Amino acid sequence: MYGYRGKLLQVDLTAGKFSTVEVPEGYFRSFIGGKALGARLLLDRKLFLADPLGAGNEVIILTGPVTGSFVPGVGKALLFSKSPLTGGYLDSAVGGRLSHNIKMAGYDGLIISGRSPQPVSLIIDNDMVELIPADDLWGKGCFESEARLRERFGCDAAVAAIGPAGENLVRYAMIQCDFYHQAGRGGLGAVFGSKNLKALVVSGNTPLPLFAPEDLFTRCLKLITEKKNDQNILFRIKYGTLSTLDGNQKLGIAVVRNFRDGVVDRYETDMNRDYFRQHLVLRDLACFGCSVPCAKLCKVERDGKEILLGGPEYETMSLLGTNLELSPEDLIYLNWLCDDLGLDTISAGNVLGFVAEAMEKSLLEAQEVGAPVIWGDVNGFAKVLVDIAYQRGIGRILAKGVKKAAEYWGIDPDMAIHVKGMELPGYDPRGTTGYALEYAVADRGGCHRRARPLRDEMTDEALRFAYEGKAQLVKDMEDVRAFQHSLPVCDTMPPRFGLKIPDYLEMLRMITGLEMTVKEAKAVGERAINLARCFNYACGITQKEDTLPGRFFKEPLPRGASAGKLVERDQFQTMLSDYYRARGWTPQGSPTHDKLVELGLAEAGGMRE
Structure with missing residues (x-):
């Protein structure tokens, strides 16, 4: 097998035991890795039934086929769980060395389950896996915790740690990796804390076989050299x-x-x-x-x-x-x-x-x-x-x-800026109808990383405020972005290097030997979106939560280039219906049986009920 390890490391914190899990045959072609594979595993492992802060929840950390290769921007690991913040689907990306070191340790990813009786850190060094006491780190901040672990395990290790917020189960606690990178959204730090897992330390140097390494090196070196002085990159x-x-x-x-x-x-x-x-x-x-x-x-x-x-x-x-x-x-x-x-x-x-x-x-x-x-x-x-x-x-x-x-204080819910319980990022949707839709339908709640419609909208003011055509735009962008997150590659790279799906498929072939068409690649993205939707439905998160805070429907922006604009509720609802139609979902926003069969996901339909 080229580009993959073919196995995941499973860690049972309750029993203090470790084992390897083979990735089912055919999963790599259908899901590639990263986002799509993680969404599949969340359903396979029935984590929709778990209490997000209970021992039954898990943290799944995945790499992908491009991890550990020469391809630009492959330093992301994707972490999956049932979110303590939203009670639904969660994935969060993190940079640093974590993804590379997991792959070099001999795994395509980790599955962390159970709950340790006392605070521990999980140490992985190739095929050596152990849990060590973390009582001396419990209560310490992320920076001191990592510094102490680096003194012991060296600068080449990847260190992912939680701080007091994770230990105390704050619903939006994050995991910090290598000092300057965070798996920020949705409360993964609280899931670590609920498991008494203070930190994860990963080292590895196991060679990774590639299908055509010389061709890949030549291709990537040419790409990086050509773009070295590109003004977009330099900016x-x-x-x-x-x-x-x-x-x-x-x-x-x-x-x-x-x-x-x-x-x-x-x-x-x-x-x-x-x-x-x-x-x-x-x-x-x-x-x-x-x-x-x-x-x-x-x-x-x-x-x-x-x-x-x-x-x-x-x-x-x-x-x-x-x-x-x-x-x-x-x-x-x-x-x-x-x-x-x-x-x-x-x-x-x-x-x-x-x-x-x-x-x-x-x-x-x-x-x-x-x-x-x-x-x-x-x-x-x-x-x-x-x-x-x-x-x-x-x-x-x-x-x-x-x-x-x-809800606790009985304060006007219009002041609580969230979608599905997840607080919104830094783009006001009253001035970008594409983001208004994307926030509403994003699988993990209010999110700017599932699609980037503003990139197209910025070219034309009329387009920025238009509702017609946005459903297909957002749907198509989501599918492409979900494919990229399944490789996974950083969001920065595709637009700045001018990389399109065919470019990534060429490099994917050089890494794995896998031949894939653009249509098949987009289907990988579609599978990820539909699996996440099924997971949310199984968690009780349905169409009624595909909406926005009331402030955006009622209060126009007071000044600037979007002054007087708000989200028009009727047009928003029409746009939402158009999105469901573009996805092949029911008018209630649920993936249809026919759509799931088309994507080879028929069994996922039963899990969402």
């Missing part, structure tokens, strides 16, 4: 995702004060890419083996101490920065605090925005919160974050996310 290296704010500011769809404005006042002074580059960025960072170092290492000083941060990425800049009206320096501190505590910055930023708006409207009082929380006050926001991570005071409620918090 990405210089600014990373920070430049995303430029477009969103221009379109009036940035996030300000809990999605009540789309224009950032301090954009002209310091909250912009050039200020970060000139005053805060120390150097560029790359995922393992990547030729495009798009991440940034930033430095600030706070209370006489130096803070180093791998970031911020745009979504954090948006939800923790412009949303809360913080300075760039305060944003970096809050980002660092979230990373050390082990909190997803997108969900955390939404939660803090919700609290600040509630206090502004006297729906919450300072005595109840424990401190005044007002726009621009980093100290108040920092205190709330610590309370959330340790589930103290108001943090016990906010640790469940904005949906549950609004």
Whole structure:
């Protein structure tokens, strides 16, 4: 077998036992790896029946056939589970060395099940697997935990660890990998915490056979050499995702004060890419083996101490920065605090925005919160974050996310900015109908990574506000993106290297010997989307949750290039129906038997009931 190991490592934390699981014959052709294979395994293992924070839930970590090869941008691992935040389907990607090291250790992925009686770290070094006590790390932040593990296991190991938020089962706790990378969304850190699993350390050096390694090396070297001085690539290296704010500011769809404005006042002074580059960025960072170092290492000083941060990425800049009206320096501190505590910055930023708006409207009082929380006050926001991570005071409620918090206090649900319980990222859908649809139908809840319709919409203002044709656009983009996530490759690479499906199929053949058509590749993406949909239906997440926060239907944006715009409910519903039709689903948004049979997934239909 070329490009694959053909097996997964299964870890039973309850029994402290390890075994290997063969991937069923035919799965690699039907699902390739990554996203599609993970969605298949979630259903196969009936994780829709699990309590997300119970011993019956699992964390599945997958690589793909391109992992460990010369292909640009293959440094992503995909983690799967039943989400503690939404109660439904969850996958989350993470960069760093984790995917490479799992593959080099001799596995295509890991399945972590059960619950350890005491805190442990899972250590993998090729075929040596063991659980070691982690009592000395329990209660420590992500940075100190990883530093201690690296002292013991070396700099070449991949280290994925949780912080206090994961240990205390915050529903949007994340897993941090190699200091500067996060599997952020949906609460995977809480699943680790529920299993008493503090950290995962992976090393490996097992050779990986490829079908045509010399051809692949020549192809990839030519690609990287040709693009070395490409202005698009150089711009990405210089600014990373920070430049995303430029477009969103221009379109009036940035996030300000809990999605009540789309224009950032301090954009002209310091909250912009050039200020970060000139005053805060120390150097560029790359995922393992990547030729495009798009991440940034930033430095600030706070209370006489130096803070180093791998970031911020745009979504954090948006939800923790412009949303809360913080300075760039305060944003970096809050980002660092979230990373050390082990909190997803997108969900955390939404939660803090919700609290600040509630206090502004006297729906919450300072005595109840424990401190005044007002726009621009980093100290108040920092205190709330610590309370959330340790589930103290108001943090016990906010640790469940904005949906549950609004329900608990009886606050207008329109103020709780989420879809299916997952807080939204940094694009206001009132100024992009494509994202309005994508947020509503994304499998893990409000998400910007399933499709990128704004890329097309930015070319034409009329297209940006149009509803007609968006259903097919989003559907097609989702299928292609799901195929890419099954390889898996980073979202950055395809548009910047000009890589299309045929390019990836050529490289896939050189890695595995597998011949596949473009139609078959898109079918892999379709399988991933339909499997995730079946999983959500089995979890009780149905059509009624394919919607948006009421704010977007009722409150127009006040200024900027999208001033006066909101999501028109009737046209949104028509667009949603068109999407179901384009997918071959029922009018209620459920995959039809015929569609599942067409995709070779007939048995998945019975699991969703």
